[in-house]
Amino acid sequence: MEFNVKSGHPEKQRTACIVVGVYEPRRLSDVARRIDEVSKGQLSAILRRGDLEGKAGQTLLLHNIKGTMADRVLLVGCGRERELGDNQYRQIIRKAIQTLHETGSMEAVCHLTELNVRGRDTAWRIRQAIEAAQSALYTFDQLKSQQEATRRPLRKIVFSVASRRELQMAEQASFEAQKIADGVKLAKDLANLPSNHCTPTFLADKAKSLCKLHDNLSCKILTEARMKDMGALLAVAKGSKEKPRFIVLEYNNNKKKDPIVLVGKGVTFDSGGISLKPSKDMDEMKYDMCGAASVFGTISAVAELQLPINVVGIIPAVENMPGSQAVKPGDIVTSLSGQTIEILNTDAEGRLILCDALTYAEQNYKPDVVIDIATLTGACVVALGKYPHGLMTNHNPLTNDLLAAGKFSGDRAWELPLWDDYQSDLDSPFADIANIGGREAGTITAACFLSRFTRKYNWAHLDIAGTAWTSGKKDKGATGRPVPLLTQYLINRCSDDSSS
Structure with a gap:
């Protein structure tokens, strides 16, 4: 998919389709009004007939509009003008792109990026439009014997800005958006692979191949023999x-x-181990490595953007199975930190591999910040649903930075408390710590467990169990989150460093 930005009058665009907005009730946007003027009222006449009300997401494809050089004009409903906010803007962009793709417009000029979105500038609108467009067109059909091909797929789209003064800013936004979108796609592709393809070894090979693409990127792969002190991680494997x-x-x-260290949970399949999961929807446990996938996607985006920053991605990759050698409830293991852990539930395995990775970050780097990303608890889905990530940190400025990056990128997080009151839930009579607490506050006690291994640096935990993938038959698949949040956070850090 090719993206460009430019400025120009809509009636002078020689293209397969011009995309313009219509507000509710039946009000033409500024760009649509210009087309209406050169067509001597064709659009107004169509709206008066009631063909389009302007509700958000409605579309109407028109042919033979006089005064334009385009083959078609696509009208897209934008809702009420004063109510046009972030989410609605993304939704109308996605709907426009899907309609173009399905109706044979192989290229188009989209003027929806000239709409007035509350509190957002041109750069934001361009960024979000490109990321939403890539998301709308994403498919994962690599493993199908016969791939369904769109006869005339959308191949090129030009997003319009209102004036030439905005072009440089828009071009930079376009560049950033495409690299972030590519990172999201990489994360989706890895996560959507089944576990018989995406194994720990496969992820290690993927890291090596990624490094070959970038001079500033290198990798180390530790095999089992070099992990002998990681007793918690090896117990899961x-x-x-x-x-x-x-x-x-x-x-x-x-x-x-x-x-800045990013630690991604890489359980390529989670059966629950001896504490076996129910069979219903167990196929979705291939997504238990979405934290790892998001680290791959973010590192790739950072390398493509050539950000002036240092980032380390750590991915502990294992498979959690109930074999004859599997760890058992009641077993006690010694983590890389030296702390002993009583494993009361083998399905609480993510925190076991993460704690050794967090200790490795402390022992081998002098991290400015450490952020771990994990599909860690079903309790987070119950608490927050599928929209925000659960965020817990030991450093208030880091909390604010991540929340701000999430709000800007549309990849939002929500802070949950990380109070010392919860720590006693993890007490064990036989070891330094138990790997689970009680029924209550499971997301928080999981983060409390991890906090025992992060006391020497600024740390944040993102629980993405509700946001990393969508269920259901039609729209099932990985979301690529939180690559946009993490990449935006790193972009912001570069801006802060340059201004300090």
């Missing part, structure tokens, strides 16, 4: 014939700054 891999990606593009 014991029940599977698939060997664990500990993947470290290093992006270095700033000699003066300590690295």
Whole structure:
């Protein structure tokens, strides 16, 4: 898919389709009004007949509009003008792109980026339009024997800006958006692969291939023999014939700054181990490596953007299976930190691999910030649903930075408390810590567990169990989140560093 930005009058665009907005009730946007003028009222006449009310997401494809050089004009309902906000803007962009793709317009000029979105500038509108467009066109059909091909697919879209003064800003926004969208696609592709394809070894090989594309990117792969002190991680891997891999990606593009470390949970399939999960929807447990996938996607986007920053991606990759050698409820293991852990539930395995990865970050780097990303608890889905990530941190400025990046990118998070009151829920009579608390506040006690291994640096935990994928037959698949949030956070950090 090719994206461009430019400024120009809509009636002078030689293209397969011009896309313009209509507000509710039947009010032409400024660009649509210009087309109406050159067509001597054709659009107004169509609206008076009631063909389009202007409700958000409605579309009407028109042919033979006089005074234009386009083959078609696509009218897109935008809702009420004063109510046009972030989410509605993304929705109308996605609807416009889907309609273009399905109706044979192989290329188009879209003027929806000239709409007035409350509190947002041109750069934001361009960024969100490109990311929404890529999302709308995403498919995962690599493993189908016969792929369904659209006869005349959308191949090129030009997003319009109101004036030439905005072009430079819009072009930078377009560049950033395409790299972030590519990172999201990489995360989706990895997560959507089934576990017989996407194994810990496969992820390690993917890291190596990614490094070949970028001079500033390198990787280390630790095999089982080099993980001998990671007792918590190895306990999870014991029940599977698939060997664990500990993947470290290093992006270095700033000699003066300590690295930001991203730690992604990489359980390529989670059966629950001896504490076996119910069979219903267990196929979705291939998505238990979405944290790892998001680290791949973010590192890729950062490398493509050539951000002046140092980022380390750490991915503990394992498979959790109920084999004859599997760890059992009641077993006690020693983590890389030296703390002992009583494993009361083998299905609480993500925190076990993460705690060793978090300790590795402390022992091998001097991290400025550490952020872990994990499909960690079903309790987070119950608490927050599918819209925001659960966010818990030990550092208030980091909380604010991540929330702001999420709000700007549309990849939102919501803070949950990380109070010491919850720590006693993890007490064990036999070990330093139990790997689960009680029924209550499962998301928070999971983060409290991880906090025991992060006391020497600024740390944030993103629970993405409700946001990493969507269920259901039609729209099932990985979302690629939180690649937009993480990449925006890193972009913001670069801006802060340059201004300080």
